[in-house]
């Protein structure tokens with residue numbers, strides 16, 4: 001969406017949509033954690049955004065890494081990542 005800003009909470013990479021055809025926003029992912037009754041953060045919603053680079057590095061640290069269609073997503077990422085992240089890697093970290 002024109003003018004919308006995407007910022008990774010972890011590394012700070014920031015992309016502002018200028019209304020041009022650009023798939024970079026697809027490399028930012030939104031998350032929300034809900035803390036329910038019994039948590040000291042009672043009934044809160046913690047929202048954050050991660051770029052795909054940071055998301056995969058978090059997955060890399062998991063003891064049990066997620067799978068997609070039966071394939072380990074980190075191994076998949078390592079096989080296909082070349083060429084997909086140049087625009088993301090060039091973004092300023094603010």
Ligand SMILES: [Zn+2]
Nearest residue numbers: 008011051054
């Ligand atoms: Zn990031």
